[in-house]
Amino acid sequence: MKVLIVKTSSLGDIIQSLNTAKYLKNKFKDIEIHWVIEKEYFPLISTYPYIDGAIIFDMKFYKKNFLSYSAWKQFFIFLKNLRKNRYDLLFDMQGNIKSSIVNFFAISQKKIGFGYNSVREWPNIFSTNFHINIETNINMGLQYTSLIKNYFQDKNYFDSKKVLLKISDIEILKISQILEHKNLQTTFKMMICPHSIWENKKMDIKALISFLNLIKKSFDFSFLIIYGNENEKIFSDKIYENFKNSSLVIEKLNIPSWQNLMNRVDLVFSMDSAALHLC
Template identity: 25%
Template sequence: MNVLIIKISSMGDIIHTLPAITDASNSIPNIMFDWVIEETFSAIPRWHPSVQQIIPIKLRTWKNNWYSLDSWKEYRSFIKKIVKKEYDVIIDAQGLLKTAIFVTRVAKGIKHGLDSVSATELMSCWFYDHCHFVKKNQHAIERIRNLFAICLQYSVPLSIGKYNIKNFFNYYKNQHNIVPYIIFFCVTTCSKKQWPKLYWYNIIQKALNLGYHIKIPFWTVSEELFVKKIKKHFNQVIILSRLTLQEIAIQILKSTAIISVDTGLSHLAAAFDCPNLTLYGPTDPKLVGTYGGRNQLILKSKSNDMRHLTPDFVWSTFEKNFDILK
């Protein structure tokens, strides 16, 4: 059976889809998946053994430059790729109108997606052959697991979902670190999810005082400015500059532990079952929090204000819960 997945972004949403693929692969012999995904995140599906073809898309870029002739040429090129194969099942797991119009509508095969009650944007269901109800008041991973099970006609396993991407990195996982280190994921695109910068300075100092080595990555210009200030104050901190997804995945796998704000990389850490403390403010972790594994720990600000998660409280919780650091 050949199945096309349409789930183009974001990083967390992409990672949330992986357990559903594992469920289906364990339930249906010889099933294989192609995946339409934003080019930025196209490395991630390659790590799953049941994904055979990646069809990258630049929908965000095209949307922002819809008036550009180059954008329309690239979109036409994308259509030529997606219509080359007819699929047994197409699953639109995005539930957005723009994705349904520009991707799902043009693909060849029986189209499935969420119904008007379950989808993020109810009009997206106009473009599906079959619309399915999936309860909203459950974790995003369980929602997608249920959607895939309904579309492909199998029962959702009772066990916790398995990402099944760790084996791709076996070569790197078995390499021992010369010096153990903690990764801090200090930044996220949403300002309301940010932990105060002074709090990061405080917790970095705590970690260094106790002899821990620290790595901090960055990608954007604003992130670079922040980490450069950190480096100026704490010369011992190692800055990871604009790594690829595979490179940061290796860094996560080999880390001793992680402290993170609510970002896609915290979900990647969860997929590898790395010891990870994630700090949540306005987001409800019961619906979209890090999922699975004994090493995932969430701290949620009761008032949704990240300032109420103090450095002393975060660090004491971190050391108390992760025995690997003791």
């Protein structure tokens, strides 16, 4: 059986939806799972052990360069990759107009999506032919799993423990070298993820530094400070300046390496939920 999962963005939502692939692999022995994903999140999907293939849907590039030859060329490459397989089932976990484009062009006997009462953008229902309404007041990860479990009328408990993403031997070595840094030789290690694209999730730097000082006074902690872009690095460097002997600003990591490093520290302190979903 071949299954296509459509969940293109965003990072936190994708992380919470990954267990659907694990569920399907556990339920069916002979199953092949492909996933449609935005280009920037390809490393996440391509390293998840329960997914057999990833199809890049670079919607941001298409929209930004709508009138350019290169955008249309890339879009037709996407269509070619999408339509070279015939799927038994398609599960749309995005539920918006963007995923409707994927659903429309995909070749699948059944296209399963959210019902009118739970879909994010109602025009999406015209791109699927089997609709399931789910509870929208539960954890997002459970919502995604519920869509698939309800289709199979499965009421059994599913163990949704997190799965470590695959990384190379070189990346494993790099993580070990980070943890062996002289500034991190303390009893406990805390990863600090102080950034978010949402302003209301950010913490004032003075308050954050004050909080970390309280932690340092009470426990033997060192801090691994994460950033994602140059503006975030400036903020991270300011934190480091206050803890020069017991902190380290970590060079930008890909998502799989970030998760594996996260699983080797004692505590994660994050402004955004994406990091916490990776734990």
